[in-house]
Amino acid sequence: MPVPRARQIVLAAAERRRLKQLAYSHTAPYQQVIRVRIVLDAAHGYSNAKISRRRKVSIDTIRLWRGRYADEGMKGLADRPRSGRPPKFTPIxxxxxxxxxxxxxxxxxxxxxxxxxxxxxxxxxxxxxxxxxxxxxxxxxxxADALKPWQHQSWIFVRDPDFAAKASRVLDLYARIWDGHPLSDDEYVISADEKTSIQARCRCHPTLPPAKSRMMRVNHDYKRGGALAYLAAYDVHQAHVMGRCSPRTGIVPFTELVDQVMTQEPFRALLTTMTEEQDPAIRDEPKGPNAP
CATH class of the missing domain: 1.10.10 (Arc Repressor Mutant, subunit A)
Known part of the structure; x- marks a missing residue:
C-alpha cells in the first residue's frame, strides 16, 4: 500500500507570528504549545518522522494535529467536546x-x-x-442557575400612606417641574443631607508614593481624631456639591451649611434680588465705595 503523504502546511505572515507567540508562551497550556510547535515544524517542511524526534511524540500524534490544522486552522488545535463522566445526580x-x-x-x-x-x-x-x-x-x-442563597439584599416596606404624593413632588423637582409648571432659569433645586459618625483618622507617618519595583506604602499606625459629621448640599441640575464637616449635627451646623450655599454664586445674587424685592428701602440705598 502506498504511504500517505504528509499534509502540507502553508502559513501566512500573521498566522506565523501568532503561532510563534504561543509556541514560546509561558502561560499557555503545555499541550497547546506542543501542538503549535508541531504545526510550525510542519510549515518549515520537516517530515513527520523528524518532527516526532524533535518533539518526542508519536508519529500518529504528528499526523493528527498536522491534519487538523490543515483542515480547520487554529480551531483544529483545540480538544474535541467530550461526554465526560456520567452525571452522579439525576435531574430530579x-x-x-x-x-x-x-x-x-x-x-x-x-x-x-x-x-x-x-x-x-x-x-x-x-x-x-x-x-x-x-x-x-x-x-x-x-x-449553573445563578442561585446564591448565601447572598442577600436589604429592602424596606413603604409604610407612609402618602408616599406616592410625596415622591411625585420630589421627582417633579428633579425634572424641573413645580405644581405642574416648569422652573425658570433663575430657580434652582438643592438637595441636602448629612453623613454622621465618620471616623477622622490621620496616619502617624506619611504615605510613600509608588516607585520602581515598589508599590505604594501606607503606614499601619494612625491617630484617632474623633467622629465627624459631613453635611452636603447638592445642586441637582448643575451637578455641584457644597459640603462641610462638623463635630455634631443639628440646626446650627445645618444653618451654617445654608449660609455657605447662599454666599456662593449664583445663589448669592438671587438672594440679593429677593431681599431687594421684599424691602424697597434696601433697593434704594446708595451703593458704591463712597456710600455712607
Missing amino acids: QVAEIKALACQLPAETGVPLSRWSCLDLAREVIARGIAPAISASTVRRILA
Missing part, C-alpha cells in the same frame, strides 16, 4: 436541591437566617434527596 435530585435553596431556612424548621452550601448539603442528606453530596457540588449546581 438537582431540581430538588435548587428548590430547597429557594426556600428560607425558617420555612424548613432549620434555625438559620440563610443557607450556606455546607448547610444545604447537610439538609439534602438529612431529607434523603441524595445519600451523599459535598458543599462544592451544591455550589456548582446552584452556580
